[in-house]
Amino acid sequence: MALTETPMQAERARTIYEKSKPGRRAAALPAAEVPEKPLAELIPENLLRAEPPRLPEIAEPEIVRHYNRLSRRNFDLDSGFYPLGSCTMKHNPRLNERVAALPGHARLHPAQDPRRAQGALELMWLLQESLSEICGLPHVSLQPSAGSHGELAGLLLTRAYHADRGEERTKVLAPDTSHGTNPASVTMAGYEVVKVATNEQGGVEMDDLRARLAENEGEVACLMLTNPNTLGVFDENIAEIAKLIHEAGGTLYYDGANLNAVMGHSRPGDMGFDIVHVNLHKSFSQPHGGGGPGAGPIAVSDRIEPYLPRPQVVRRDGSNGHGPFFDLDYERPKSIGRLRGFQGNFGVFVRSLAYILSLGGDGLSEASETAVLNANYLKARLAEGRAGERLPIAFDRHCMHEFVLSGKPMKRDLGLATLDLAKRLLDFGFHPPTVYFPLLVEEALMVEPTETETKESLDAFAEAIEKILAEAEGDSEIARIAPYTTPVRRLDEVKATRQPVVRQQLD
């Protein structure tokens, strides 16, 4: 394959600091207007900075060009299919951006007196009520900033719950297939992880669960689960699992990363979960922003409620003919305390409530149904032809919103690793699926199309996979050194870790 450099590749990366020239500027600031004093009269000399930080010096037109150019070096959801498993890359409605930018939301100070922020508190309360119904659990805290923050919250709630009963438990069970944040959160919350084996359906191996519970009797604080699990399969034993955990005195935690599969169809609370986190940036359409912001509200059962973080948004009945009043409740003596500053990622709440109002209960249920339909259709398409042979489904049954393929035969027969396939997909204009997760599937590809993709996109993706496999049968080298058309080609990630260069050196 002839390697001709694309125009984007020819445009080598230059940072904004390399475009800086002394004397250039963009900012136009107001005059001080007040009588000025020498700085050293106001702040002791030894506390002052000698030289200003070396920020770039650059005029506005060039700042705009610089970041526009950089933006074109990103692939994004608005440009094409993005079937990244467990990430729920659904459309980000622009209406939500518009309502979040209203000054009444965007310029509201978080310390505004609740009496003068009734709209914001009512909005949060409405979102709490909606999430409570969707999760099937009566109480919600919006405070956690992301899924991992929700996990930490859930574990701290578990600790508080047991402490209040005079119990100290030290272990948290998590399947070996769980999202990596689960065990990381367990450690941060001061617990020890005990791995539970996975059965061939990707569900909890019941005998192993019983064995772990017996081995650690009285020690198990919690079991963290995702359902549907990381293979995209609903764990049929969930009611039995809940019973076993509750009998052992533990709490059952629901990682809501896969909630988009079941909205309006099945609720974690009804499955027996005590604590659930919801990724508003997954199921509820908050844009991912290239890695945040998100939000990870938690819904909990009655027995966990006393320990929820403070402050909590509450609705108080009105008196003297006044309507209800929304407030921040700090008087929560058993609360685990704060998890962050102020009340949470309110801008994300505005977008998610706009999404829930737009779809309604009926639309949410239909969104999940279409997500499951799309996933099963794409799975069926990929069971045909070369893909069916080289990339078998890890567990052959109807899936929920996502499914996992194994690239093991592809690697064995064509010498093509899952990574190579992923990189070659970039040349075809697709974002690859999640790769090498879950760990129990060799050469895994985890595919989540979401409900907002067309049948045509799904077909085109299946065809691209077919083409890449056909091409590899002829010459597998092509995919092994792909991609060719991206702004840069394969990058040396080892170097970036061995000799990290994490900032620009400036003279």
Next chain:
Amino acid sequence: MTRYTSATPDDRREMLDAIGVGSAEELFEQIPEPLRLGRALTLPDGIGEAEVYERLAALAARNADAEAQVCFVGAGMYDHYVPAIVDAITSRSEFLTPYTPYQPEISQGGLQVMFEFQTAMSELTGLPVSNAGLYEGPSSVASAGYLAMGATKRRRFVVSRGVHPHSRETLQTYSVGYGAEVVEVGLEGGLTDAAALAEAVDGETAAVILQSPNFLGAVEDVEALGAAAKEHGALLIVACDPMTLGILKPPGECGADIALGEGQPLGNRLDFGGPSFGFFCATEAQIRRMPGRIAGETEDVDGRRGFVLALQTREQHIRREKATNNICTAQALNALGAMVHLAWLGRQGFRELGELLVQRTAYARERLAAVEGVELLHGAPVAREFAVRLDAPVGKVLDRVAGRGIAAGYPLGREYPELEDGLLVAITERRTKAQIDELAEALGAAVAAEREGVAA
């Protein structure tokens, strides 16, 4: 209401046929029957775009935002002017809608922004290593505590009461989990009590945690206070306000091992408290213990310069329970807003803005101190926020002043019961001399009216 989906009845038919089922419900049969909801969610049905807009606009209209009221409230989040190019750039699909840059070949834009951002934060704080951002300020303090425990193998934090109350509370919440003890040191004359701090630090101390300017607005002598940490081998963690770092000596030059803080003043809206971002910088020695994502420079196979997520071996998807932190999705778009704002301010503008804040704050402080019934809570040097005492109940005075369209400040009583009469007043470049004069007049009138028992 069906929204944002494309499947027509014909599409559905064809797809179901390809799957080999008669209806989509069949696909849900893997959920055991008793666990299927079997009814509609009790949420209202979906409504049209214009109706959603009106509904949320009506809620927004019930908030006294900084356009409806002149905002002198700070306490960690400030009503700065966010330049128009920040909105223009952060709303581009290419930055707004991608996921975390797991495929670096098609994520060079976002990764280079992280690298530029890390460089800027490193310059601001005077420390060599920055991550690409954490959730927000207070939880960054808690994450720094976790790092310090790992670095020192000790389990006690000595924290000044000048550190933001939300940071101290969050640190306490996390500490219950990871098993650490938090010892607080009080304030004297608005500043951390140096003698009490020196007394509290010992060989068991993992970190000394300070904030400058502190919560009462006072600029601390970080270098002098930090000596106690150095003496006992504890880390020095300094929370700071990025907007003051064009003027104040950066934490890195004061001996800080970690400098962090709330990033909202840089290119982010108030948003009733979030999303914003936390910044987190450290010495080289801590690079492999850092929380959060870090972009690093490298080359592609043809020798082109490129950027990737570096040091991923710290992260959960590789290290699982041994990860340095559990943080994953953080605040990339908010950090982009900060970078664009900093580029817009530039080296000179950033310093000028810092000076402007100091000058207007000095004026406002003097002006308020001259008002009958208002006195300074402390006389320590300040940069952009200061504290006063009111000779009348603070809540009632705030209500009166709110009636004149002014949010006068942050009442200190809830978090500092000993300062029940305290009010924290913040200045940004949006607060004009005329507004400051009006605040002084309104506060004076409100205090007088309260003292005279005039009905509000």
